[in-house]
Structures are given as structure tokens and as C-alpha cells.
Amino acid sequence: MENYLANLGVLICVYSILAITLNFIMGYAGIFSLAHAVFFGFGAYTGGFIALNYTSSIFVTLPAAMIVAAVLSLLLAIPTLRVRGEYFVAASLGLQILAVTLFSEWKWFTGGIGGLVGIPPVSIFGTEIFRPTSFVIVTLVALVVTIAIFHLLVHSNFGRSLRAIRDSESAAAAFGKNVPVIKTVSLAISAALAGMVGALYASYLAFINVESFMLDTSVLIMAMVIIGGTGTQLGPIVGAIVLLSLPSAITYLNFLPQSEIGAIQQIIYGAGMALLMLFRPGGIVGSGGK
Amino acid sequence: MRHFGRITAAAAFALAAPFAAPASAEDITIGGLFPFSGPNAVYGDVLSSGAKLAVKHINADKMLSGELSIAYEDTQALPQPAVVAMQKLVSVMDVPFTLSSFTGVSKAIAPIGGRNEVVMVNGGGVGPDLAELGEYFWNVIPLANLEVRASVPYAVQEMGKSKFALIYVDDPLGASILAEIESVLEEVGGELVSEMSVAPSAQQFSGLAAKVRSSGADAVYIASYGAQQVQIAKQLRDNGVDAQMISYSAYGVPDAMSLPENEGAIFTAQAVQLDSEDPVTKRFVEDYRTEFGEDPAPYNVNYYNATMLFAILAQALEEEGKEITGANLLAKRKEMGSFDLVGGNVSFLDNGTLLFPIDVKVIEGGAAKTLATVEIK
Amino acid sequence: MLALQLTLTGLQAGALYALTAVGFSLIFGSTRVFHFAHGATFALAAYLFYAVEAAGYGFVPGLLASFAGAIAFGLAIDWFIYRPIQRDEGSFFTVFVASFGIGIVVQNLIGMIFGRSFVTITSPLSRSREILDGVYVAPLAGIAFVVALICLVALGLFLRTTFTGKGLRALSDDPELVRVFGLNPRYLSAAAFAIGSALVVPAAVFTSMSSGLNPAIGHHVMLISLAATIVGGIGSIPGTMIAAFIFGLAENLSLLWFEPQWSEAVVFAILFAAIIARPSGLMGKSAAR
Numbered sequence: 001m002e003n004y005l006a007n008l009g010v011l012i013c014v015y016s017i018l019a020i021t022l023n024f025i026m027g028y029a030g031i032f033s034l035a036h037a038v039f040f041g042f043g044a045y046t047g048g049f050i051a052l053n054y055t056s057s058i059f060v061t062l063p064a065a066m067i068v069a070a071v072l073s074l075l076l077a078i079p080t081l082r083v084r085g086e087y088f089v090a091a092s093l094g095l096q097i098l099a100v101t102l103f104s105e106w107k108w109f110t111g112g113i114g115g116l117v118g119i120p121p122v123s124i125f126g127t128e129i130f131r132p133t134s135f136v137i138v139t140l141v142a143l144v145v146t147i148a149i150f151h152l153l154v155h156s157n158f159g160r161s162l163r164a165i166r167d168s169e170s171a172a173a174a175f176g177k178n179v180p181v182i183k184t185v186s187l188a189i190s191a192a193l194a195g196m197v198g199a200l201y202a203s204y205l206a207f208i209n210v211e212s213f214m215l216d217t218s219v220l221i222m223a224m225v226i227i228g229g230t231g232t233q234l235g236p237i238v239g240a241i242v243l244l245s246l247p248s249a250i251t252y253l254n255f256l257p258q259s260e261i262g263a264i265q266q267i268i269y270g271a272g273m274a275l276l277m278l279f280r281p282g283g284i285v286g287s288g289g290k
Numbered sequence: 291m292r293h294f295g296r297i298t299a300a301a302a303f304a305l306a307a308p309f310a311a312p313a314s315a316e317d318i319t320i321g322g323l324f325p326f327s328g329p330n331a332v333y334g335d336v337l338s339s340g341a342k343l344a345v346k347h348i349n350a351d352k353m354l355s356g357e358l359s360i361a362y363e364d365t366q367a368l369p370q371p372a373v374v375a376m377q378k379l380v381s382v383m384d385v386p387f388t389l390s391s392f393t394g395v396s397k398a399i400a401p402i403g404g405r406n407e408v409v410m411v412n413g414g415g416v417g418p419d420l421a422e423l424g425e426y427f428w429n430v431i432p433l434a435n436l437e438v439r440a441s442v443p444y445a446v447q448e449m450g451k452s453k454f455a456l457i458y459v460d461d462p463l464g465a466s467i468l469a470e471i472e473s474v475l476e477e478v479g480g481e482l483v484s485e486m487s488v489a490p491s492a493q494q495f496s497g498l499a500a501k502v503r504s505s506g507a508d509a510v511y512i513a514s515y516g517a518q519q520v521q522i523a524k525q526l527r528d529n530g531v532d533a534q535m536i537s538y539s540a541y542g543v544p545d546a547m548s549l550p551e552n553e554g555a556i557f558t559a560q561a562v563q564l565d566s567e568d569p570v571t572k573r574f575v576e577d578y579r580t581e582f583g584e585d586p587a588p589y590n591v592n593y594y595n596a597t598m599l600f601a602i603l604a605q606a607l608e609e610e611g612k613e614i615t616g617a618n619l620l621a622k623r624k625e626m627g628s629f630d631l632v633g634g635n636v637s638f639l640d641n642g643t644l645l646f647p648i649d650v651k652v653i654e655g656g657a658a659k660t661l662a663t664v665e666i667k
Numbered sequence: 668m669l670a671l672q673l674t675l676t677g678l679q680a681g682a683l684y685a686l687t688a689v690g691f692s693l694i695f696g697s698t699r700v701f702h703f704a705h706g707a708t709f710a711l712a713a714y715l716f717y718a719v720e721a722a723g724y725g726f727v728p729g730l731l732a733s734f735a736g737a738i739a740f741g742l743a744i745d746w747f748i749y750r751p752i753q754r755d756e757g758s759f760f761t762v763f764v765a766s767f768g769i770g771i772v773v774q775n776l777i778g779m780i781f782g783r784s785f786v787t788i789t790s791p792l793s794r795s796r797e798i799l800d801g802v803y804v805a806p807l808a809g810i811a812f813v814v815a816l817i818c819l820v821a822l823g824l825f826l827r828t829t830f831t832g833k834g835l836r837a838l839s840d841d842p843e844l845v846r847v848f849g850l851n852p853r854y855l856s857a858a859a860f861a862i863g864s865a866l867v868v869p870a871a872v873f874t875s876m877s878s879g880l881n882p883a884i885g886h887h888v889m890l891i892s893l894a895a896t897i898v899g900g901i902g903s904i905p906g907t908m909i910a911a912f913i914f915g916l917a918e919n920l921s922l923l924w925f926e927p928q929w930s931e932a933v934v935f936a937i938l939f940a941a942i943i944a945r946p947s948g949l950m951g952k953s954a955a956r
Contacts (some may be wrong), residue, residue, distance in 0.1 A: 003381035007374065032760055079943040086701070086759065090897045091942045094935040097890070101932035104460065104489065113461035113490065114419065115369075117397050130405070132377070206401040209394055211368050219767060226764045247371070263327045263775040270775070273768030278751055281761045327775075332784040460928060489928040493887060494680065494878060497919040498927050500672040504801060517785040517881040524879055528793045530803040545784035 006132035010204060012244055013139035017146050017197040019224040019236030021190040024150055026222075027230035028159065029186045030166040034218050035076065035092035038099040039069040039191040040198040041213030047199025048116040048208055049109055056120040056128075061199045069195025070188045077184040096215050103210040115209025122203035135204050142200060146193055151233065153189070162186060223269075227276050229283025238284050243269065316356030318614065320600055321379035321388030323395060325367035330392070330516050333589075336543055337391050337414050338362060340590030343578055344597035353601045355608055360597070361385065369398035376402050386616045387600050389593060390427075393417035393463060400427050407616040411599070413592030416539060417463040421641050426616060428623070428642040430599065430631075431592050432666070434463055434513075437538045437558040438470040440648035440664040443478045445509050445556070448662070451534055453483045455507035457498065457522055459514050460487035467513045467538070483507050488514070488522075495522050499529035508533050515540040520549055527551040541653075542587045548656045555653050559588035560646040561663045562633050570598075574632045585657070595631040602629055668801035673919040679808040681915025682815035683870040685908045687888050688895035689819060690866035692907040694741075695896055696839040697859040700749050701759060703766040706889030707773035708864045712737040713871035713880050714777050720788055733868045741864030742857060744769060750853075770885065778882040787879035811873040818869060819908060822862070826904065831858050839902045894938040900948025909949060913937070 018040060025031040043065035050061050080091045104113050111117070121130035122138070129135055153159050161182050164172040173179050202208045220243065228239020247265045276283065322341060326334040341360055348358050361383055363375035372395040379385045380402060388403070390396045391414035400423035403410040410427050412420055416434035420427070445451045456471055458464030468485060475482055484505035486498055502510060510533045512522050523535060523546070534556070541547070541557035564575050564585060574594055578586040586594075603622045604614050612618050628637035636644050647665045651658040691705045715736040720729035748765050795805035826832035834850045835858060845852050870888075874880065891914055898913070899906030914934050921933040941948065 001382055004377045007377040007381070011370075011374070026760075083942060083946045086901075087897065087942050087946050089701075089760075089763075090893060091939055093890070093893070094939040094942070097935040098932050098939065101489065101929060105928065112465075113459065114417075114465075115394070115397070117419065118401075132381075205369070205373060205398060207369060207398045209369060209397075211394060212370055223764060223767075226760070247374075260326070260779055263331075263779050266327065266775045267772050270768040270771030274748060274765040274772070275768075277761045277765035277768070278748065281752065281755065281758070327778075330783075331778065332782065486927050489931060491887075492927065492931070493884070494918070494930075496676045496679075496878075497673050497922045497930075500669060500676060500803075501922060503803070504669045504672075517783070520785040521879050521881075524787060525877075528795060528805060528877065530795050530797060543784075545786075549785075549787075550789055 003132045006136040008244065009136040010132060010139050012241055013136065013143045014197050014201050015221065015224060015240040015244055016143055016237045017139075018194055018221045019228065019240045020146055020150060020233075021193045022221050023225045023228075023230055023232075023236040024153070025186055025190045026225055027232070027235075028154065028162045028166060029183055031081075031183060031187060032089050032222075033092040033187075034089055034215070034222065035096040035099070036194060036221050037213045037215070037217035038096055039073060039194040040201070040217070040221075041099065041103060041210075042072055043069045043195025043198025044202040044208050044213070045103070045110045045116065045198075046195070048119045048202035051120050051122070051203060052116060052118070056123045056203065058122045058124050061122065061203070062196050065195040065199035066192040069198070070192040073187045073191035074184065077187045081180050081183045081187075093215075096218055100210060100214050103213060111209070113210060115207060116202070117207050119202055119206045119208070121206070122200065130204070130206075139197075139200060139204075142197060146197075147233065149189075149193070154233075158182070158185075223273055225283075227273060227283055229285035232283075232285050235283050235285040242284065246272075316354075318354060318356055318358050318604065319361050319383055319385055320358070320597070321376075321383070321385040322360040322362040323365050323372060323375055323379075323388060323390045323399065324362060325392065326362070326364040327366055330367035332516065332543065332545065333367070333391065333414065334364075336587070337589050337593055339582055340413075340578070340586065340592065340594035341389060341597045343574070343581060343590075344594045344601070346581075347573070347577070348597070348601045353605050358601065360389070365392070365395045367392045367395060369394050372398045373402065380406050380408050386614050387411070387619060389413065389596050391415060393420060393461075396420055396423060396427065400424055403427065403616070407620075409600075409616045409619050411596040413596045414589055417461070418466040419462045421643050425620060425642060428638070430596050430644050431539070431588075432560050432646045432648060433466075433643065434538050435466045435470040436666045437648055438467055438474055438511075439666055440650055440662075441536050441538070441556060441558045442471055442474045442480070442511075444650045444662060444664070445534060445536055446475075446478045446480045449509075449534060451509040452480050453505070453507045453509070454480060455484040455486075455502045455505055455510045455533065456482060457486050457488060457495075457502070457510065457512050457514065459490050459518075461490075464513045467511070471511060488518075490518065492518065493521055495525040496529050498522075499526045499531050502526065502531050502533070503529070510535050512537045512541075517545070520546050520552075523549060523555065524551045539588055542589060542658065547653050547658060552653050553655075556650055556661070557653070557658075558648050558650055559658075560591070560633070561649040561660075562586075562588060562591050566634075568634055570630055571632045571634070587658075591632050595633070598631055599623075599629060602626075668799075670920070670923060671799070672802045673922060674916065675802065675804055675808075677916035677919035678912065679812055679915070680918060681912035682812045683873060684888075684891050684895060684915050685911035686815050686818060686870040687867045688892040688899075688907050688911040689822065689904055690863035691889075691892035692896040692899065692901070692904055693822075693835070693866075694859050694863040696902040696904070697835045698745075698749075698838070698856045699759070700745075700753075700856075701763040701766060702744075702749075702860075702863075703763055703889060703893075704744055704770040704773070705863070705867070705892060706885030706887075707770040708737050708740050708885075709867045709871050709888045710777055710880075710882065710885035711740055711773060712864075712868045713875045713884065714781055716868075716872050717786055717788060717875050717880060718781070721786075730868070730872060733872060734865055737864040737868050737871075738861050740773075741860040745857060745860040770889075774882050774885060781882070783882055785879050785881050786875075788876045790876050793877045805877070807873060807877055811869070811877075814869050814873075818866060822866070822904070825862075831855065835859055891934065894934060898938055898941040898948055900950045903948065903950040906948055906950030 022036045046065040046068045047061040121128045224239035229235025324334045365372040376399040387409045390410045393415040403426045404424040412429045537557040539559045649660045650662045694702045712733045716729040716733040719732040792807040795803035834855045895910040899910035
């Protein structure tokens with residue numbers, strides 16, 4: 001029982017981190033990205049690749065994953081951040097789809113569609129950590145660190161500049177803020193942390209393949225942010241908990257026909273998204289309306 | 291803080307539920323990991339129906355001291371939901387044994403089963419990497435590369451085909467079929483004139499069909515699965531490809547067999563003599579026909595066998611007064627070695643796979659007819 | 668010859684993409700709603716046609732059911748979902764998320780009702796005939812192409828000559844001015860949804876007879892529609908149409924040089940490149956900034 005709950009705990013921490021990082025660029029910088037799973041994926045593959053071929057020390061895999069994800073985000077940001085919001089969404093969508101093909105074909109690095117099997121568990125100072133009950137502590141620490149980083153950023157000068165950009169880009173530029181640089185930096189930070197949690201994810205599951213990093217995942221993360229509440233610290237975590245617990249909670253409702261449970265979960269999830277947007281667009285945590 | 295109310299309610303629900311159901315101390319539950327939603331949901335019912343029948347027989351025969359039941363969990367045929375489902379089976383329901391399906395799912399749950407000493411049995415996936423997932427992972431289905439060794443020589447020697455085209459999804463399954471076809475064609479004489487890999491999500495194949503046509507192939511091997519393989523077949527025929535179509539056991543599902551364009555296609559599956567006099571097989575076939583109104587397909591056989599295998603092993607353990615744990619089941623399987631299952635008496639190889647003869651079947655009038663049975667070394 | 672065959676196949680695909688993409692572009696251009704559920708409209712239309720036809724009622728009732736369903740769905744989602752959200756100052760992405768949610772609901776309902784396996788209407792028209800050496804065309808494809816062109820031309824005339832049509836073009840240029848001139852934006856947006864949704868029907872019907880259906884069929888259609896709208900230029904119907912044909916051709920002609928699994932990537936690489944190089948699209952009026 002503890003393992004089952006700890007396992008859910010790990011997933012909640014992982015997705016909370018993903019939601020928080022996406023929320024940072026969406027809710028604070030106004031950048032709507034449908035490609036978040038790409039950074040998650042690159043971080044996971046980097047961490048997995050290094051663990052399989054070189055070392056599974058957390059002090060190597062995590063930084064490597066963060067650097068790869070951040071560099072990749074620069075490739076996305078530099079050409080596209082000068083265009084307007086809706087176009088960025090479409091560009092990020094394009095990147096997400098391209099990435100899926102890349103993950104499926106780049107066999108040397110990602111194992112192709114078959115994925116990376118048998119990834120060694122992460123090791124901290126020589127101790128291997130793989131039991132759900134121990135790993136959940138690692139992910140909790142990562143979550144706390146992430147929250148702290150973003151809390152500091154949001155309340156700093158940088159954060160104020162971001163909010164200025166979100167509210168009105170032209171005004172911010174008029175005030176001398178270097179808008180493209182600020183947006184690029186925030187995307188890089190967000191991507192780096194998404195990559196970091198990707199490496200943790202890879203070491204925990206011991207097996208990753210492209211199916212975990214497709215458009216569905218990017219949309220799930222975005223839904224967590226929006227349903228939880230953008231622009232708030234607690235919102236993404238609430239969104240992650242709600243959307244992850246939903247499938248598990250439904251499986252306990254024994255009166256539903258077995259073979260339709262998956263479809264019913266998705267229907268609740270979809271209807272939930274639509275209804276929340278109708279009645280409470282600020283999300284669960286956010287204010288009633290934006 | 292009203293939002294917290296919602297979360298605690300869900301958490302309370304999740305925590306309380308396992309304690310709600312009454313259970314008798316001797317009743318046994320095993321796991322069933324199948325896709326009941328998502329793009330591969332069509333396989334959920336197909337794969338589990340054989341297991342359901344086995345449970346019925348096992349309980350009717352009172353093979354075990356208590357009632358056997360299967361806890362089905364939806365994996366959506368994806369690795370991450372599968373991991374959550376497997377954790378639930380292992381940590382909450384304490385199963386010693388679970389059925390598994392789909393290669394990606396199996397690879398994801400194998401570490402959990404291995405670490406917790408829970409036996410996992412695959413009766414549906416045929417990727418060759420399934421033979422390498424540790425000793426707690428068993429396969430009761432011959433893996434795809436063996437199937438190629440039956441169908442391709444048949445196509446060359448009995449049907450006179452010499453130029454093969456291969457359409458495959460570029461995962462370990464597809465890659466192994468490609469490698470196997472190349473090596474088999476070298477042995478029996480024939481040429482691979484075209485090989486094209488498709489993305490798992492692709493749905494448009496008219497351009498692909500044009501390339502197959504221009505390659506001059508007289509036989510096309512389709513190594514895909516689910517809805518995609520049926521779309522490939524239809525669009526090949528629609529776009530003027532007259533070549534003989536060949537596939538592997540994934541073709542043994544209703545929507546593939548009932549497609550008019552698949553008339554005359556051949557595919558392989560493990561050999562199951564439906565009209566065999568062997569008592570285990572006979573009972574299975576008759577009851578399956580009665581219960582489900584149609585002939586059993588190889589997948590149904592496999593999950594029946596996998597469930598039956600559990601019962602045989604568990605029964606033996608109970609007779610010796612041993613606890614039914616994964617470790618004991620594994621030891622017992624190694625000790626016993628061979629089993630009377632549907633299809634006859636079969637034995638396990640050391641790597642946990644069963645060797646089965648392979649049937650080459652043809653699709654006629656929406657049903658599969660066996661043309662030949664091949665023993666694979 | 669292979670090149671010619673692939674070009675023809677590309678044109679067929681392009682014609683069907685053009686229908687759905689233009690529908691999306693009309694809606695997005697006029698109402699600025701990111702109608703991600705457009706793919707669901709397509710799936711709904713296709714399955715309604717399939718259901719009615721397979722139940723034995725024939726082609727025409729199936730077609731009518733498909734039209735009725737698509738238009739009703741488009742109007743309903745506008746009335747019950749998008750309008751209320753926009754009334755409350757919902758942002759662009761609130762609408763998108765709601766739309767996506769509805770899309771998931773529809774996809775799963777279809778899966779529950781019709782099953783998740785592959786279904787198709789078998790028709791001799793989908794079998795291709797050899798018209799030139801090594802070049803095959805199916806009668807169905809030819810019909811689809813002609814029908815698509817007729818629909819697109821009719822749409823063009825509609826937008827240019829009728830009152831509602833001109834109103835829609837005005838709406839896409841400047842919503843505020845529309846109100847000033849006394850046109851009713853709500854009526855116009857309803858018209859946009861009705862027409863945009865109706866346009867998917869021919870494409871849906873042809874798809875159910877040729878490549879077949881499964882509940883996830885709306886996805887790919889939706890993505891191409893979005894890509895074509897952006898590459899063609901938001902607010903430009905002709906641009907979207909051309910872009911849709913470009914995508915159809917690119918998807919097929921890429922087979923001359925690349926392996927099939929790269930086809931989808933080719934399409935999105937074009938999208939990505941277009942956004943970087945020419946964000947306003949081929950013929951777009953709206954500037955990127």
C-alpha cells in the first residue's frame with residue numbers, strides 16, 4: 001500500500017514540477033507552449049542515456065539533462081519569440097510533432113520506438129535509490145527546490161519584468177526592458193527544470209519511450225496549469241494532483257463497465273476542462289475570473 | 291480553501307476503497323493488465339476473454355482451495371499508466387502473478403515485477419525483446435521472428451512468390467521482422483525489393499502503395515498492429531496493389547479478418563488444432579464457442595493458457611503446503627518444466643518462452659483457415 | 668511515373684485537407700476562436716455518415732445526417748461554450764483548452780458507441796483504375812477532388828457576393844467596425860461556425876469510404892488544418908487553401924526522397940519554417956506583431 005501511494009506521490013511530484021515550470025512561462029511570461037513534453041523528453045533521454053552508458057550519479061545525469069533541455073529551448077526561442085502568441089503556439093505544436101518523429105528515429109540516443117530499457121537507478125553518493133518510498137523523497141526535494149527557485153524569481157526584478165511583459169509587451173519594451181532576452185531566459189530556465197525532472201523520471205521508471213513524450217503529455221501538463229490556476233504558485237500543484245488522481249479514483253467505482261473505464265476517465269477529464277473554463281477560468285486556485 | 295475539500299475527498303476515497311470489499315482468506319486474485327481504452331482498446335476484450343473462460347473452468351473444477359479472480363487494470367497499452375496499474379496490483383492487491391500484454395507495457399512493468407518477485411506472463415506481445423526481461427517475465431506466445439520463419443518460406447515454396455515488400459513500424463518488433471525476413475529470404479531464395487517503415491500514428495498510405503507497386507513486389511508483408519494494419523491493407527488494395535498480403539499473429543483480430551480487402555491474405559499464428567481430441571483443447575474450444583459465439587483466436591488461447599498455467603502451478607504449491615508467491619511459482623515452473631495446455635503438452639525454454647508450432651493460415655470469408663503447420667527449431 | 672502518381676495522390680489529399688482547413692480558417696479568421704474541436708466535428712460527421720449508411724438507409728440520408736450533425740455541433744459548441752467564455756473576458760487559451768476538452772469528450776463517446784477498431788464503408792468507387800502506365804486513380808478520388816473544388820469555389824462566391832459573406836470577411840478584418848456598421852456579430856459568428864463545420868462533411872464522407880475511420884481520426888485533420896491556416900495566413904481563405912494543397916503534395920512527394928515515417932515531420936517542418944521566415948503567412952493580412 002505504501003508503495004502504491006509513494007508511486008502516485010512520485011508521479012504527482014514529477015508532474016507538479018512540469019506544471020510549475022510551464023506555469024512560469026505561461027502565467028508569468030505569457031508564452032503558451034505546447035512543446036513542454038519535448039524538454040521533459042530530452043531531459044529523460046539524456047539522463048537515461050548517460051546512466052546506461054557512463055554513470056548513474058545524480059550529480060552528472062541531472063545537470064546534463066538540464067543543459068541539454070536549456071540549449072534546446074534556445075533553439076526554439078531565438079527564432080520564434082519575436083512572433084505573436086498564437087503563432088508561437090503553432091510553432092511549439094510543430095516542434096512537438098517533429099520531436100516525436102525525432103525520438104522515434106534517433107535510435108542511437110533514444111532507442112527508437114523501442115525506447116531505453118533497463119536504465120540504472122539514480123545513485124546519490126554511491127547509494128542507489130529505486131524503491132517508491134525512497135524515491136518519493138528525492139522527488140519531493142526536487143519539488144521544493146523548484147518551488148523555491150520560482151518563488152525567488154517571481155519576487156525579484158526579473159519577475160517584475162516578466163509580469164510587465166505579460167501585461168503589455170509594448171509598454172515593457174518602451175520602458176527599456178529587453179523583451180526577447182527576458183523571454184528567452186525564462187523559457188530556458190523553465191526548460192532546464194523540465195529536463196531535470198525528466199532525468200529523474202527516466203531513472204525511476206527504468207524504461208522510457210516516445211509514448212510518454214507526445215502531444216498528449218504536453219496538453220495534459222497545460223491542462224494541469226490551466227485547471228489548477230495560472231499565475232499562482234499553488235495552482236499547478238493542485239492541477240497536477242487533480243488530474244493525476246482522477247484516473248485512480250475512477251477505477252475504484254466498481255459499478256462502471258470495466259472496458260469503458262478508460263473512455264469515461266477521458267470524458268471526465270475533457271468535460272472537466274471545458275466546464276472549468278466556462279465557470280472558473282482562473283482555475284481551481286485562481287480568482288473566479290481573469 | 292474549498293478546493294482542498296475536493297482533494298481530500300478524492301484521497302479519502304482512494305485510501306478507503308481497498309478496505310471496503312470483503313474477501314475470503316483463501317480466495318486468490320491475480321492481475322490482468324490490458325488496454326481497455328485508447329487506440330488499442332480493441333485488444334482489451336479480445337485478449338481478456340480467454341482468461342475469463344479459464345477462471346470459469348478453474349473455479350468449476352475447484353482446482354484451488356478458494357475462488358480465483360482476476361483484477362483487470364487498464365494500461366491503455368502505454369508504459370506509464372501500466373506502471374501505475376502494476377504498482378496497484380503489487381502493493382495494494384498483493385498479487386503473486388499477473389497477465390500482461392503489449393511490448394511497451396511489459397518492458398515498463400518488468401522491473402517492478404522483478405524487484406517484487408511477482409510473475410508476469412505475456413500472451414499477446416510478440417516483440418523479441420520480450421525474451422530478455424528477467425526470469426519473472428514469461429511468454430506463452432511464440433515471438434514474431436519465429437512466425438516469419440513459417441510464413442515466408444511458405445509464400446516462396448508453396449505460392450511461388452519471389453519479390454517481397456515489407457511495410458513495418460520501426461520498433462524492435464518491426465526491426466526483428468525485417469532482419470528475419472532478410473535472413474530467411476537468403477535461405478529459401480527470394481528478394482526483398484522494398485522495405486518501408488511507417489510511423490505508428492500514420493493513417494494515409496496511398497503514397498506508400500504507389501511505391502510498393504513500382505517496386506514490382508508480388509508479396510507484401512505487413513508488420514503493424516491495431517487499426518493501422520487494417521488501414522494499410524485496405525489502402526494497398528484500393529491503390530492497385532495486387533500482391534499477396536502476408537502478416538503475423540496481430541492479424542488474428544476480428545476487424546482485420548472481416549475486411550473484404552484481406553480476403554486471401556495469409557498470416558501466422560501459433561498452432562491450435564480446434565478440432566483436436568485432446569481433452570484440454572476440446573473443452574476450451576467447445577466452451578469458448580458456447581460462451582462467446584465464435585471460434586477462439588490464438589490470443590484467446592494464450593491467455594487461457596497463461597491463467598491455466600497459474601492454476602496448475604498454484605495447485606501444485608497448495609498440495610505441498612507452500613505459499614503462493616511469485617518466487618515459489620517460478621521455482622515450481624522450473625521444476626515441472628512441461629504442462630498440458632490448449633494445444634497439447636508444451637515446455638518452457640530456459641529463457642521463459644514457450645515453443646509452439648506455427649500455423650500458416652489464410653483468410654477466407656472473414657475467418658481463418660489453416661493451410662499448414664510448421665515446427666520451428 | 669512515381670512522381671506523377673504521387674503528385675496526383677498529393678492533389679487528392681490536398682483537396683480534402685483544403686476543405687477542413689478552410690472551414691477552420693473561416694471560423695478562426697472571423698471569430699478568433701481557436702476551434703480545436705474542429706477535428707471532432709470531422710470525426711462526428713464521418714461517423715454519422717457511416718452509422719446511417721451502414722444501417723442500410725443509403726448514401727443520401729447518410730450525407731444529410733452528416734451535414735445536420737456537423738452544423739448542429741458547430742453551432743452548439745459556439746452557443747454553449749465559446750460565447751459564454753468570451754463574454755467573461757476569457758482569454759484566447761481558455762477557449763482553446765475548453766475546445767480541446769470537448770474534442771476529447773467527443774472522441775471517447777465515438778469510441779464507446781462505435782468501438783475503437785477500424786470501420787469503413789466498402790464501395791467499388793474506392794478501387795483505383797490504371798489510367799496511365801503506373802498511374803492509378805480511384806473514381807472516388809476524382810469525385811472528391813471535383814466536389815472539393817466546387818465547394819471551395821461556391822464558398823468564394825458566397826463570401827464575395829452575399830451579405831453574410833461580406834459580413835464574415837469584415838468580421839475577420841475588424842470586429843469593432845462590424846458592430847459600428849450595424850451588422851450583428853453574433854449572427855455572423857454563428858454563420859461562420861455553421862459554414863465552417865459544414866465544409867468538413869464532404870471530406871469526412873470521402874475519408875470514410877477510402878482510408879477508413881477510427882475514433883482518433885480528428886487529430887491529424889485538426890493539425891493539418893491549423894498548420895494550413897497559419898502557413899496560408901490567418902484571415903486568408905485562398906492562402907489556407909493553397910497551403911493545404913502544399914501540405915498534401917509535400918506529404919506525398921516527400922516519399923520520393925524520404926522514408927514514410929518522416930512525412931508528418933516534413934509537414935510540421937514546413938510549418939515551423941514558415942512561422943520563422945514569414946509569420947504572416949502566404950497571403951495573410953494580419954501582421955505577426
